[in-house]
Amino acid sequence: MISDRGAKIAKEYGVYWFAPGGGKDYKIKQAVPSKFLINKNREIIWKYIGKDKTDRPSIEMMKEIIDSKITYPK
Numbered sequence: 001m002i003s004d005r006g007a008k009i010a011k012e013y014g015v016y017w018f019a020p021g022g023g024k025d026y027k028i029k030q031a032v033p034s035k036f037l038i039n040k041n042r043e044i045i046w047k048y049i050g051k052d053k054t055d056r057p058s059i060e061m062m063k064e065i066i067d068s069k070i071t072y073p074k
Contacts, residue, residue, distance in 0.1 A: 017032065032051075033053065037069055
């Protein structure tokens with residue numbers, strides 16, 4: 001998890017666009033909540049792009065995805 005002041009990373013990953021905001025009918029430019037799982041080779045092996053500011057995967061979903069994608073040493 002990272003904080004992205006100025007939306008620099010969001011812009012690089014293509015998740016900064018006009019989306020519903022402020023509980024209003026208008027759209028504002030914002031970083032949409034997104035999750036990326038990146039392996040040691042810097043490849044995106046899983047991603048979740050929210051539909052709007054409130055669309056986020058659950059903690060349970062994230063744990064399942066991480067467990068399914070990562071090989072832990074024995």
